[in-house]
Amino acid sequence: xxxxxxxxxxxxxxxxxxxxxxxxxxxxxxxxxxxxxxxxxxxxxxxxxxxxxxxxxxxxxxxxxxxxxxxxxxxxxxxxxxxxxxxxxxxxxxxxxxxxxxxxxxxxxxxxxxxx
Numbered sequence: 812x813x814x815x816x817x818x819x820x821x822x823x824x825x826x827x828x829x830x831x832x833x834x835x836x837x838x839x840x841x842x843x844x845x846x847x848x849x850x851x852x853x854x855x856x857x858x859x860x861x862x863x864x865x866x867x868x869x870x871x872x873x874x875x876x877x878x879x880x881x882x883x884x885x886x887x888x889x890x891x892x893x894x895x896x897x898x899x900x901x902x903x904x905x906x907x908x909x910x911x912x913x914x915x916x917x918x919x920x921x922x923x924x925x926x927x
Contacts, residue, residue: 818880818889819925820896821872823862833858835911836869842907846871849906850899863896 820840826832836858839846847853854873875892878881878885 816922817874817925818875818878818892819872819874820893820900821870821925822900824869825862825866829867832867838911839871842903842910845906846903849903850896 823894824832824835826835840856843856850873852873854871857870857872860868860870873896875889878888878892879885880889
């Protein structure tokens with residue numbers, strides 16, 4: 812998923828080894844009910860996707876439609892969209908981060924925000 816679609820926020824899991832990436836993704840799947848509870852909504856889950864550089868990632872994401880960073884009339888909607896979800900992700904991570912401590916295989920797990 813290149814950052815060329817709707818504005819979005821995602822948890823991206825990046826690692827050259829697809830099996831390691833899948834293990835992390837499956838760990839997140841076990842926490843899916845808690846994630847959606849903290850966010851107050853369901854997100855889209857993709858085990859196999861690509862980042863803006865064409866590298867393989869797993870993504871858990873949501874998008875906002877019919878808004879644009881280039882229309883200042885949309886800015887309040889964008890700010891609300893991202894703020895609510897960042898707060899939810901922070902609450903989620905505060906509750907689950909210790910469950911990931913044993914999974915240290917050099918994976919990059921990051922929140923990715925796309926503003927296009």
